Amino acid sequence: xxxxxxxxxxxxxxxxxxxxxxxxxxxxxxxxxxxxxxxxxxxxxxxxxxxxxxxxxxxxxxxxxxxxxxxxxxxxxxxxxxxxxxxxxxxxxxxxxxxxxxxxxxxxxxxxxxxxxxxxxxxxxxxxxxxxxxxxxxxxxxxxxxxxxxxxxxxxxxxxxxxxxxxxxxxxxxxxxxxxxxxxxxxxxxxxxxxxxxxxxxxxxxxxxxxxxxxxxxxxxxxxxxxxxxxxxxxxxxxxxxxxxxxxxxxxxxxxxxxxxxxxxxxxxxxxxxxxxxxxxxxxxxxxxxxxxxxxxxxxxxxxxxxxxxxxxxxxxxxxxxxxxxx
Amino acid sequence: xxxxxxxxxxxxxxxxxxxxxxxxxxxxxxxxxxxxxxxxxxxxxxxxxxxxxxxxxxxxxxxxxxxxxxxxxxxxxxxxxxxxxxxxxxxxxxxxxxxxxxxxxxxxxxxxxxxxxxxxxxxxxxxxxxxxxxxxxxxxxxxxxxxxxxxxxxxxxxxxxxxxxxxxxxxxxxxxxxxxxxxxxxxxxxxxxxxxxxxxxxxxxxxxxxxxxxxxxxxxxxxxxxxxxxxxxxxxxxxxxxxxxxxxxxxxxxxxxxxxxxxxxxxxxxxxxxxxxxxxxxxxxxxxxxxxxxxxxxxxxxxxxxxxxxxxxxxxxxxxxxxxxxxxxxxxxxxxxxxxxxxxxxxxxxxxxxxxxxxxxxxxxxxxxxxxxxxxxxxxxxxxxxxxxxxxxxxxxxxxxxxxxxxxxxxxxxxxxxxxxxxxxxxxxxxxxxxxxxxxxxxxxxxxxxxxxxxxxxxxxxxxxxxxxxxxxxxxxxxxxxxxxxxxxxxxxxxxxxxxxxxxxxxxxxxxxxxxxxxxxxxxxxxxxxxxxxxxxxxxxxxxxxxxxxxxxxxxxx
Numbered sequence: 001x002x003x004x005x006x007x008x009x010x011x012x013x014x015x016x017x018x019x020x021x022x023x024x025x026x027x028x029x030x031x032x033x034x035x036x037x038x039x040x041x042x043x044x045x046x047x048x049x050x051x052x053x054x055x056x057x058x059x060x061x062x063x064x065x066x067x068x069x070x071x072x073x074x075x076x077x078x079x080x081x082x083x084x085x086x087x088x089x090x091x092x093x094x095x096x097x098x099x100x101x102x103x104x105x106x107x108x109x110x111x112x113x114x115x116x117x118x119x120x121x122x123x124x125x126x127x128x129x130x131x132x133x134x135x136x137x138x139x140x141x142x143x144x145x146x147x148x149x150x151x152x153x154x155x156x157x158x159x160x161x162x163x164x165x166x167x168x169x170x171x172x173x174x175x176x177x178x179x180x181x182x183x184x185x186x187x188x189x190x191x192x193x194x195x196x197x198x199x200x201x202x203x204x205x206x207x208x209x210x211x212x213x214x215x216x217x218x219x220x221x222x223x224x225x226x227x228x229x230x231x232x233x234x235x236x237x238x239x240x241x242x243x244x245x246x247x248x249x250x251x252x253x254x255x256x257x258x259x260x261x262x263x264x265x266x267x268x269x270x271x272x273x274x275x276x277x278x279x280x281x282x283x284x285x286x287x288x289x290x291x292x293x294x295x296x297x298x299x300x301x302x303x304x305x306x307x308x309x310x311x312x313x314x315x316x317x318x319x320x321x322x323x324x325x326x327x
Numbered sequence: 328x329x330x331x332x333x334x335x336x337x338x339x340x341x342x343x344x345x346x347x348x349x350x351x352x353x354x355x356x357x358x359x360x361x362x363x364x365x366x367x368x369x370x371x372x373x374x375x376x377x378x379x380x381x382x383x384x385x386x387x388x389x390x391x392x393x394x395x396x397x398x399x400x401x402x403x404x405x406x407x408x409x410x411x412x413x414x415x416x417x418x419x420x421x422x423x424x425x426x427x428x429x430x431x432x433x434x435x436x437x438x439x440x441x442x443x444x445x446x447x448x449x450x451x452x453x454x455x456x457x458x459x460x461x462x463x464x465x466x467x468x469x470x471x472x473x474x475x476x477x478x479x480x481x482x483x484x485x486x487x488x489x490x491x492x493x494x495x496x497x498x499x500x501x502x503x504x505x506x507x508x509x510x511x512x513x514x515x516x517x518x519x520x521x522x523x524x525x526x527x528x529x530x531x532x533x534x535x536x537x538x539x540x541x542x543x544x545x546x547x548x549x550x551x552x553x554x555x556x557x558x559x560x561x562x563x564x565x566x567x568x569x570x571x572x573x574x575x576x577x578x579x580x581x582x583x584x585x586x587x588x589x590x591x592x593x594x595x596x597x598x599x600x601x602x603x604x605x606x607x608x609x610x611x612x613x614x615x616x617x618x619x620x621x622x623x624x625x626x627x628x629x630x631x632x633x634x635x636x637x638x639x640x641x642x643x644x645x646x647x648x649x650x651x652x653x654x655x656x657x658x659x660x661x662x663x664x665x666x667x668x669x670x671x672x673x674x675x676x677x678x679x680x681x682x683x684x685x686x687x688x689x690x691x692x693x694x695x696x697x698x699x700x701x702x703x704x705x706x707x708x709x710x711x712x713x714x715x716x717x718x719x720x721x722x723x724x725x726x727x728x729x730x731x732x733x734x735x736x737x738x739x740x741x742x743x744x745x746x747x748x749x750x751x752x753x754x755x756x757x758x759x760x761x762x763x764x765x766x767x768x769x770x771x772x773x774x775x776x777x778x779x780x781x782x783x784x785x786x787x788x789x790x791x792x793x794x795x796x797x798x799x800x801x802x803x804x805x806x807x808x809x810x811x812x813x814x815x816x817x818x819x820x821x822x823x824x825x826x827x828x829x830x831x832x833x834x835x836x837x838x839x840x841x842x843x844x845x846x847x848x849x850x851x852x853x854x855x856x857x858x859x860x861x862x863x864x865x866x867x868x869x870x871x872x873x874x875x876x877x878x879x880x881x882x883x884x885x
Contacts, residue, residue, distance in 0.1 A: 169570055272564075276536040281376070
């Protein structure tokens, strides 16, 4: 159990470090949201108003840097991320809340499918090395994953949405409906999400196939696999429980990382398919020097990556007894 | 209003989508008594998800509320200055043009059932006085007071005669309900989630990706609107927005569409139409405080070195017509143009004339083919531009070529939009390509005044509301002030002609092309659209509050 305790300890320290860096960075960057607001209002605002705005944005107030720091920690824990500059006067929390579920749903689901499918294909093609599957799928997907995303996205959109009209052109659900819990709505979400998810899966699956296939080949040569064969175990059992279970370990951390980065969204997917996620918001925040929004999104990304890596550590501990014994 | 005009990542590839044949035909019988119904979808790239904030005084979100939800006192058509009484049933100017009295329409109700009254009007104007951030049109620069008199009329007094400011005050200021807005602690940072207005529609649902407007059955114009529902989806980029429009999923567009004839019209030539009326000038701004742009001859020479036709064709696909040096939009304001004077100067691409002007001013051609002054300093400048506006970037390239042929070197600095506006407003540039950031108006006065009047400018380093080039000419200031004091149309025309004379002789800015209201519409299921023959409103969905008027005219064909 000390393995898990050490992981947790490490997790807490990294989260604290991330929070602190997140606090410091905007304060040492050039530029000032108050000034940006002044330009936005075309000089229509009085200096007093600018002062008030600067206080609202959490800069240029009379508190010491330590006071500000603890206030920031408190606010962050309470989920109060301040006011967005780009979307003034909307609170950052609202903007993130609006897009995040869609991003998590779409990109998260697509990442899981790509990983699961890629791992399975990698495993099978290593098992039947040089077979039909091995000769076709890995090279095909690796070539596809080298395509520029927007090119593939627009092509898919052109064929399936514009020319054939099988799928909608964009959005997360029908324009006429509202968010609700019904089979009909779930169907809309799946229908609208199909093309974007498909493009994410086919562009990212190649990497998973390749790494899984390669580690699997090494694992297949291990003594314990030979031992399992000698025992006369069924091939399926050997493939999944002996070779596969060990070969997947190096991939897990990579998968956890990519799950964490799901939060940053897929900017190009959102642009091509006009999907209401959080990735495009991040792009806008960076463009317009919207520190409060940027900070919040980066913080969420960092924490998501850390949580995912932590989960992967736990999973590794469960899959691989050797990690548990160290200590 | 500023417009994004990004050409998307692979607009050209998307254009290939056209091999699909034009789709279905519809029975084309015009209904004689249009019934209420139909769902109209607006297509206008917003570049962001909706914030669901319906504050008509917040410049970044008022495009979704001012007009259809909140209304002005008088509707003043941007294209022809035709005024229609709206929330005011009548108005009169005092003889010295310093007092304006509105009679407020009776029988109007807010969408929550409360009666609308003169108190709401007084409240709205005083609200934006107290919170100058909300005063989008700077009406309190000329207003002195807004009060209700004993007979229930709204009386506005002015610091100076301000006849043309009628457009901003009566036509561009939204009236909000006092019984709701007086409860807002800080109206500047208030997010208005549940708007209550007097408009023809109510906001029935808003998500990040779409706003649904539903017909207000108690609207004061009885029988209107005839549309049951209007949906307004949010588009992050031009490409998906254009595809949505071209496939007929949206019927009213305000989009820049490259190759519109093949991409949009050809899909349904019977019904897919467009009209791009010019609404503002896209200029080259000189920083007139620095050499050599403080020299009239150099400014004139540059004006003779630009091939406006080719900028319009190569940079703007021919959709934005070439501008003219009078600064008066053609054809929108043709009746104001002094053609004889313009012909006398004959500004067009004329390298010989430009060379002559430069030589007269003491410039000689150096070995590199670039003109230089007596000290050997080359005529070599930097022009700022917005990198995201691909059409502007292309236009500037054409201008670079033109100037090079004459012997002037131009370097383009394509900036991210925030950085660009920061430089433009503070005068931190040599040359700038772009339009005024303030809304244009229904006569040439508005744009020309904001372009030339020294009262709109500021010192270098400070934010200017207009006159980004810091041009100062007391004669032109006086002309505008005289215009502001008269209600006599003939006199106004005469004054603008004198301003045109200054534009032609002094060349304080060079209008290169004319920005247009992008407008596409489909007559397949809907009729009643604004057309060149019936320009009852500025036609783009982002023309505020004109879009309300369009939505009141459009109806579903039966």
